[in-house]
Amino acid sequence: MKKNNVLFLLVWVLCSSFTLHKFYMAIYQVNHNVAKKRLEITARIFVDDLNSALDKKYKTKHFLGTDKQSSTDTEDLKKYLLDQLKITVNHQGKPITFKSSELDGNVLVCYLNCADVAKVTQIEVSNTILTEVFDEQENMMHFQFNGGKQTLVLDAEKTKGMLK
Template sequence: MNISNYIIGLIFVLGSFHPFHVAVTELIYKEDDKAVQVMHRIFVDDFERTLNKAYDVNLDILALENTSSIDSLVENYLSQRFKVTIDGKEKELNYLGSELEEDVIWCYQEIYKVRKPETFEITNTMMFEEFDDQSNLIHTTVRGELKTIRLTLNERTDQVSFD
């Protein structure tokens, strides 16, 4: 287990005590499918507060039987705040859905028709409007190689390259 996985695991173990604001996104290139799977893991209480303010609603996400009733809000929110450019071309992110797991919500997207990606430029401004200490960790895996970046209010975009 590498140190970044240990730290991220610790962050989520302490989730109910989280005096900091963090979300983790994973991008995994699936060569057989020529696609990039995108999975966002966000603390429900932070995301609920952000969506309530952004859309002037009063959600109680943990009280939902499933998240399909909020998928249109989540899809709209992600489309405005999460962007991926691969090898110099901005890619369309297709929203697949979301699900609850204890005190986090998983949100799923996918990028289709991706061939041998070398450079990912990622912009992630999720929850920056609500929390000035928000950190968004992004793990990108291509051909078994993992690279991680951290985006903050002051650094909203960064890139990773693979050979």
């Protein structure tokens, strides 16, 4: 009997060491386009995580990135992103516009922008995308403005950041 317990314990340890740990990260690139006077935002988010977040928020099943994707799925995505992502430039809140999205493997690439941004001295951002669903979610935000590059990593505990 003891031999069976030891064997079970050994098999359990080996199996558990090979299980995959889900990776919760989204990558955002925010560029200041001086010529067009706007911030251009590209968000790369795992599509299955987005579907889970939309399912939870809107209490219905979503099918982003599949042949079952509906216009309601797209509208819910747009509302969700615009509700969860806020940008303030030079102490002025800037409305974000959802432009489009496309599937790249298992990642949904979303294109957004903020118009009427001629000059940037300070950017404040609040990003709660997926943090209400996944405690381990990290939103890595890369910013390019005034000839420099800076990065913020936001998560469920730290959802806001500021750059100068």
